[in-house]
Amino acid sequence: MMRSVTTVLAAAVLLVACGNESVTGGQPSMTPSSSGSSSSSEPASPGGSVVDQAKADLTKRLGVDAAQVTVVSSEDVTWPDGSLGCPEPGMRYTQALVPGNRTVLEVGGQQYNYHSGGHRPPFLCEQPQPPSR
Numbered sequence: 001m002m003r004s005v006t007t008v009l010a011a012a013v014l015l016v017a018c019g020n021e022s023v024t025g026g027q028p029s030m031t032p033s034s035s036g037s038s039s040s041s042e043p044a045s046p047g048g049s050v051v052d053q054a055k056a057d058l059t060k061r062l063g064v065d066a067a068q069v070t071v072v073s074s075e076d077v078t079w080p081d082g083s084l085g086c087p088e089p090g091m092r093y094t095q096a097l098v099p100g101n102r103t104v105l106e107v108g109g110q111q112y113n114y115h116s117g118g119h120r121p122p123f124l125c126e127q128p129q130p131p132s133r
Contacts, residue, residue, distance in 0.1 A: 050101045054114035054122040058105050072104040077131040084117040086125035
C-alpha cells in the first residue's frame with residue numbers, strides 16, 4: 001500500500017514539474033504582447049507584472065522616481081536556451097527553449113534591457129542577445 005502511494009505521488013510530481021509549456025514547431029519564436037508598450041498580462045511572481053518588477057528594480061538601482069522610467073517595449077519571447085538572452089562567459093546553460101519576456105525601459109535617454117523566463121524574475125541584462133526567430 002505504501003509503495004503504491006509513493007508511486008502515485010512521484011508520478012504526480014513529475015506531471016506537475018513538466019508543466020503545460022508549449023513550443024511552436026520546435027522553432028524559437030518571438031510573440032509581441034497585445035500592445036508593444038504595455039506590460040505583460042501575466043505576472044512573473046507575486047510581486048506584480050514583469051514590467052512592474054523591472055521598473056521597481058531600475059528605480060531602486062538608479063535612485064530615480066518611477067515617473068522618470070518609460071516603458072519602450074515589453075514582449076513575450078521564447079529564449080533559445082537557459083541564458084535567457086544574457087549569456088555570461090564561462091557559464092553553461094540548459095539547451096532548451098524557455099518562454100519568457102524582454103522589457104526595455106528608458107531613463108534620461110538611456111535604455112535598459114530586462115530579461116526574464118522560466119521561474120526567474122526580470123533582471124538587468126547589460127549585454128542582451130535577441131531571442132531566435
